[in-house]
Amino acid sequence: MLTYTVKRIGLAIMVLLIVMSAMYAMVFLVPGDPASLALGPRATPELKAELTARMGLDQPLTTQILNFFSNALRGDLGYDVWSKRPVLDQILEVLPNTLFLGILSLGWAIVLGIVLGCLAVVWRGTAIDTLLGVLSVSMIAVPPFVIALYSLLIFAVWLNWLPAIGAGKPGDWSSQLAAALLPAFAIGITWVGYLARLVRASMLEVMGANYIRTARAFGLSEPRIVLRCALRVAIIPTIAILAVGFGSILSSAVFVETVFSRPGVGSLITSAVAKRNYPLVMGTVLFMTTFYLFVVTAADLLMAWLDPRVRDVFRS
């Protein structure tokens, strides 16, 4: 377990170093220097010189990358080109909104996904199973931001039940929840379909096992077997998938947050990309990538702890 832990964490750190160096170097591969790209047509020589010095662009590339990493380690992700505020402050300001949205989306998706998956297993082979199958595939296929736009039109504009923009008043939980309902619906729906399929597939695998046959021989009812015996085992792969799913939730959040003009990491980085605000984009990318790698690595370690077979990956 110790060897696995050390190697897994080492791999994550190496990946992070490679990716960030590549990304930082990429800025220099394209024609035109970042300062004038960021400033655009408004660039005057003085402004450019000031920005170049502030971003440390007058130093050699290797020094810049080293500086970037040593600053990042100390929690300094640089400063916004326009507002001159620290990048980290801006991220931490909106991160709770995105996390709240992500947890809410996954929360309802897990509950409904598992219920639908169980229903499909109970009625396996029937028309209901087929219908649920088509429904799950459709939920996976339809882009979350189109669902966001349609639900915005129906529930916020036509019916006026829920707010169309923003994240609610700070400190007012009910308004924050109301503002998060539609975005969470749009993001979660993909996961309902995905989890329903996953739960169905892993449960069908378990249903053939001997102990299920024993349970049936003892006269337990089918729903009881599904809920008490099969679900417990089938839930493990579901947990494993959720950590990896963080990346795709983040991706949906980028689009959905923009649709609802909701402050969050997604809308923060999109507006920064549009303005070519390098420090803000690179800082957010570094922050979210680190966060993502942390989640995935932690999930892998958890799985290795639960299931010793996983630990053999590095041995071959």
Added chain:
Amino acid sequence: MSSAADPLPRKTLPLPASLRRLMADRMGAAGAFIVLFLLAIAIIAPWIAPYDPLKINVKAKLLAPSWEHWAGTDHLGRDTLSRLILGTRNALWIALTATGLAGVIGMILGLIAGYGPRWIDGILVLLLDSLSSLPMIMFALAVITVLGPGTQTLMLVIVLVSIPGYARLIRAQVLTLKNADFIQAERVMGASLPRILLVHLLPNVVGPLVIVLSMDVPVVIMLEAGLSYLNLGVKPPEPSWGNMLYDGYTSLRQQPSLVIAAGIPLILATLGFTFLGEGLRDALDPKLQKRLP
């Protein structure tokens, strides 16, 4: 993995039989019809569009659907239906070429990693793992920031984020086949490296790749529309379902018909390609695992 289980490696896909199986699967057949329909529209787009999709007519702005404009008009008075039809062409062109290109590059890298020397394999695997362990959207946004938005950047981003999956798939299969008897026999008989790779290995590993490629097309269509919605993909005034949805969003309260109309082909396309991909997988190789959304 899948092909290795077959004692007799097959050279080509048994198409007629698998096509019959695809048509027997109602979902797969529906997907195939939707995809053929969209492809037909994309090909004949310029001839069936009732109006010039770029022609601005401010007097006729934000019209509701009518006999003259079946899907209404946008904030500049451009005909929505014509723009949707040309948007179909853009969406399919970008999705199919980018996915195809990524498939070819991924295949080459996979062959090199699987069949080449250990050290090249090590380096390639590390690079591919680094690329695929990034949250896709973060990587895409970083590349767009550096290169500036546009159709070419969009295609590059799609190709880059798709390569690792395909290369790994091919590599894994090549590794299992590399020491199979028929490959060793070829080597003993003195077959050249290109002959072993292209004539003997490739036909045996390309089947699963085709399935995975077809299942990735809807994801790419979604990414194109999403980035175009954020104004980071296809540049206006060039029509794309994504930037039309954005135009519709800005005039949502005055005229909701644009958002409704622009969402329909996007949903149709992602559903059609997903159904087709699922159907193809079931018909050709049921053992291949479903990937993450």
